[in-house]
Amino acid sequence: MIEMADTIERRNIKNEYILEVRNFNAYYGEKLAVRDANVKIEKNKITAIMGPSGCGKSTLLRSMNRINDLLSEFKVQGEILFHDKNIYDPEIDVYVLRRRIGMVFQKPTPFPMSIFENIAYGLRLIGITDKKELRDRVKQALEMAALWDEVKDDLEKSALKLSGGQQQRLCIARTIAIEPEVILFDEPTSALDPVATQKIESLIEDLSEKFTIVIVTHNIGQASRISDYTVFMYRGEIVEQGPTSKLLTNPQNEITQQFLSGKIG
Amino acid sequence: MHREIKDKSRKALLAISSITAIAALFGIYYYLIKESLPAIRSVGAELFFSDQWYPVWEPAEYGMRSLIINSLIVTVLGTLLVVPISYFIAIYLHGFASKKEKGIIRRLIEYLSGIPSVIIAFVFLTYLSPVFPNIGIYSPQNLLLALIGLFFLTIPISTVLILESLDSVPRELEESSAALGALPLRTYMKITTRAALPGVLNAIVLTANRIVGETIVVLLLGGGAAMVPAKLTDPMKTLTAVIASEMPEAARFSIHYSALFVAGLVLVLFSTIFELISVMLLRRSRR
Amino acid sequence: MTITKTNGSKTIENKKARIALKILTYFISILIVFVFILAFLPGLKYWSWEFFSSFPKDQMTGGGIFPAILGSILLTAVSLVIAIPLGIFLGIVLSEYNLSYIKFAVTILSGIPSVVFGLFGLGLFCITMNMRTSILAGGLTLSLMVLPVISSSVYEVMRSIPRELREAAYALGARKSEVIFDMLVPSVRNSIITVSFVSAGRVIGETAPLILTAAVFYATNLPKDLLSPVMTLPTHIYFLAAAYGTKARWMAEGAASVLILFVILVYTIAFMFRREKK
Numbered sequence: 138m139i140e141m142a143d144t145i146e147r148r149n150i151k152n153e154y155i156l157e158v159r160n161f162n163a164y165y166g167e168k169l170a171v172r173d174a175n176v177k178i179e180k181n182k183i184t185a186i187m188g189p190s191g192c193g194k195s196t197l198l199r200s201m202n203r204i205n206d207l208l209s210e211f212k213v214q215g216e217i218l219f220h221d222k223n224i225y226d227p228e229i230d231v232y233v234l235r236r237r238i239g240m241v242f243q244k245p246t247p248f249p250m251s252i253f254e255n256i257a258y259g260l261r262l263i264g265i266t267d268k269k270e271l272r273d274r275v276k277q278a279l280e281m282a283a284l285w286d287e288v289k290d291d292l293e294k295s296a297l298k299l300s301g302g303q304q305q306r307l308c309i310a311r312t313i314a315i316e317p318e319v320i321l322f323d324e325p326t327s328a329l330d331p332v333a334t335q336k337i338e339s340l341i342e343d344l345s346e347k348f349t350i351v352i353v354t355h356n357i358g359q360a361s362r363i364s365d366y367t368v369f370m371y372r373g374e375i376v377e378q379g380p381t382s383k384l385l386t387n388p389q390n391e392i393t394q395q396f397l398s399g400k401i402g
Numbered sequence: 403m404h405r406e407i408k409d410k411s412r413k414a415l416l417a418i419s420s421i422t423a424i425a426a427l428f429g430i431y432y433y434l435i436k437e438s439l440p441a442i443r444s445v446g447a448e449l450f451f452s453d454q455w456y457p458v459w460e461p462a463e464y465g466m467r468s469l470i471i472n473s474l475i476v477t478v479l480g481t482l483l484v485v486p487i488s489y490f491i492a493i494y495l496h497g498f499a500s501k502k503e504k505g506i507i508r509r510l511i512e513y514l515s516g517i518p519s520v521i522i523a524f525v526f527l528t529y530l531s532p533v534f535p536n537i538g539i540y541s542p543q544n545l546l547l548a549l550i551g552l553f554f555l556t557i558p559i560s561t562v563l564i565l566e567s568l569d570s571v572p573r574e575l576e577e578s579s580a581a582l583g584a585l586p587l588r589t590y591m592k593i594t595t596r597a598a599l600p601g602v603l604n605a606i607v608l609t610a611n612r613i614v615g616e617t618i619v620v621l622l623l624g625g626g627a628a629m630v631p632a633k634l635t636d637p638m639k640t641l642t643a644v645i646a647s648e649m650p651e652a653a654r655f656s657i658h659y660s661a662l663f664v665a666g667l668v669l670v671l672f673s674t675i676f677e678l679i680s681v682m683l684l685r686r687s688r689r
Numbered sequence: 690m691t692i693t694k695t696n697g698s699k700t701i702e703n704k705k706a707r708i709a710l711k712i713l714t715y716f717i718s719i720l721i722v723f724v725f726i727l728a729f730l731p732g733l734k735y736w737s738w739e740f741f742s743s744f745p746k747d748q749m750t751g752g753g754i755f756p757a758i759l760g761s762i763l764l765t766a767v768s769l770v771i772a773i774p775l776g777i778f779l780g781i782v783l784s785e786y787n788l789s790y791i792k793f794a795v796t797i798l799s800g801i802p803s804v805v806f807g808l809f810g811l812g813l814f815c816i817t818m819n820m821r822t823s824i825l826a827g828g829l830t831l832s833l834m835v836l837p838v839i840s841s842s843v844y845e846v847m848r849s850i851p852r853e854l855r856e857a858a859y860a861l862g863a864r865k866s867e868v869i870f871d872m873l874v875p876s877v878r879n880s881i882i883t884v885s886f887v888s889a890g891r892v893i894g895e896t897a898p899l900i901l902t903a904a905v906f907y908a909t910n911l912p913k914d915l916l917s918p919v920m921t922l923p924t925h926i927y928f929l930a931a932a933y934g935t936k937a938r939w940m941a942e943g944a945a946s947v948l949i950l951f952v953i954l955v956y957t958i959a960f961m962f963r964r965e966k967k
Contacts (some may be wrong), residue, residue: 242574248575302621419776423836427794430798437812520923615801615805622930
């Protein structure tokens with residue numbers, strides 16, 4: 138593992154909570170997008186954040202790797218703890234944070250370069266320059282993302298020429314190449330066809346052995362298929378949360394019930 | 403009936419405008435070639451291979467090679483000067499500036515783009531040109547002064563074109579780079595610029611075209627010598643400057659007159675090549 | 690608990706980059722402001738009623754710039770009256786009819802140097818069509834020069850019309866020309882006004898083509914018709930700067946201030962119309 142100087146110790150936790158959201162509020166300007174959120178994300182599990190569009194689930198997810206910082210007028214209140222340290226503390230180096238909490242976006246975003254360079258980009262960021270090591274790690278990442286067999290014959294091909302599903306798996310490979318601890322998925326399959334979706338879902342399930350996964354989805358089926366724990370949000374608030382099987386079959390809250398039965402979407 | 407007439411007359415106007423554009427293009431080429439022929443026939447290859455441009459001497463000589471080289475020098479140096487600076491200004495405005503900053507500075511630059519070239523030339527001629535003799539430089543108008551004037555003339559188009567290209571890159575692409583822990587400058591220079599490359603290259607080409615076609619700034623600030631400058635502080639004249647300064651005096655239909663049309667023809671060739679490159683680049687960006 | 694405004698610009702490296710770029714940008718911006726100031730302020734002291742209303746006198750050491758102001762206005766008017774309607778129609782052709790050769794022609798035309806338009810105007814209008822040095826020749830030349838600029842801008846404006854508006858218009862059963870002129874063009878009326886004003890700003894400041902086709906250094910009388918030569922503000926400044934040295938500098942400064950004021954006014958109006966009122 139690469140040594141990175143920052144102020145959060147990497148500890149080997151077993152069955153603890155790697156991320157904790159505490160009394161968290163998020164504002165776009167004056168508008169409150171997430172209100173008083175409290176969630177604990179368990180290590181090596183898949184946590185789904187679900188809800189109708191506009192409910193704040195993406196905002197909450199994007200706050201976890203501080204990618205929302207890029208937007209002007211974004212303000213927060215409360216804490217998000219990563220290994221028990223608040224990531225919004227001014228001491229935190231946000232660039233190092235983002236290498237430990239990675240993100241895959243809704244639309245596949247291959248860089249306008251070759252497949253190899255796409256993955257090498259992140260590796261170079263963490264200081265790997267040796268050609269052999271780059272090649273090995275690129276191969277590793279592509280294998281783990283179930284893409285290696287499809288592209289191994291031509292890594293110099295432009296990533297833009299891949300199909301949508303392949304591009305998304307490339308983005309996943311790019312993220313896992315730098316070995317983060319957590320991977321955030323923001324509706325990763327909503328732009329893909331069912332076949333590609335299925336491939337990515339099973340990939341995510343495999344990845345949860347090594348990584349902690351948080352996935353935002355508006356698709357109830359997807360949450361039930363792959364997640365261990367589900368958080369349901371509505372209009373900026375976490376309405377209900379619990380183990381997926383329990384939440385989906387026996388929701389306690391009325392709004393949850395309405396969402397699950399399709400009355401609100 | 404009424405509807406028919408309206409429809410037909412509108413279509414006629416659309417056709418007229420199209421025909422005008424095409425006729426203008428062919429007309430320009432036709433006229434330039436037609437009026438160039440006398441000089442090409444009587445002076446021949448010497449036009450392009452000789453450095454001796456003495457159209458009003460006896461015997462007159464019409465060698466415009468140094469003028470052509472000067473036009474190219476000014477274009478290359480001017481572009482090399484403007485583009486990197488405007489690139490970094492565009493990067494700042496695109497990724498680091500606040501909305502307010504970006505708006506104000508962009509507005510300032512857009513106002514600058516409206517200043518007539520004669521005024522820019524006049525300002526630098528009045529205030530900067532006299533400085534040269536004071537610091538021991540022989541020629542108060544020279545290549546350097548012209549480049550400075552060209553810099554302020556072209557910084558608006560270069561910056562705005564590059565900025566628009568950068569701004570048109572989808573936000574998710576930049577976020578993907580940031581999500582890997584990349585610092586903002588690296589994201590903008592490696593990812594955003596790469597994605598916006600056709601637009602950025604187009605900005606370079608259009609800037610070069612603007613410079614090669616500029617007349618007044620190089621005329622007033624460049625000095626009067628139809629010789630290739632040996633150093634930055636030497637005076638020099640370009641094809642455009644020669645046309646503007648000598649045509650009003652040239653006798654109609656003389657060889658001098660025709661030679662100036664040859665200069666115009668060379669300019670049109672350059673600008674056509676630039677525009678063709680631009681078209682190819684824009685086609686690339688559509689893919 | 691405090692609300693923290695977030696801005697991931699923690700690391701020193703990022704701060705250094707940001708500061709360096711900021712310094713560059715502000716430095717150049719300040720220089721630009723300087724150029725504006727030097728162009729505008731020194732001439733203000735020469736502004737007077739006499740300056741605006743009289744002819745130049747005493748070898749440019751006295752009098753005013755009235756004929757140049759008038760000439761500029763006339764020339765601008767003539768060229769825009771031709772170029773704006775043509776440019777709008779051409780822009781519509783470019784965006785609504787997919788004819789690649791016209792797009793191509795306009796692109797090539799837009800790159801041609803202004804002085805070459807001057808040569809063309811000289812050859813065609815002044816000599817062949819025997820207009821000599823005149824407002825008409827200059828106006829026609831300028832209108833050809835600014836035509837590709839206007840049409841490209843109109844093209845961009847038309848292209849930016851949302852697809853739904855277009856589809857809705859056709860769905861009403863209108864013909865193509867009706868859709869274009871009765872529905873699409875009015876929806877971008879403000880943008881077209883912006884384009885017109887920007888092109889006016891461009892035309893007012895043109896020098897090189899007019900030196901060859903319309904402008905004279907000193908006109909003893911006002912132009913009596915479209916076939917008379919004129920003085921214009923930019924050509925006057927050019928002639929003064931090129932030939933007259935320091936004695937006439939005052940007049941060039943005064944004229945430059947007037948010209949800048951015109952341009953700033955025109956551009957400000959253009960910016961005002963940028964946003965379409967919904």
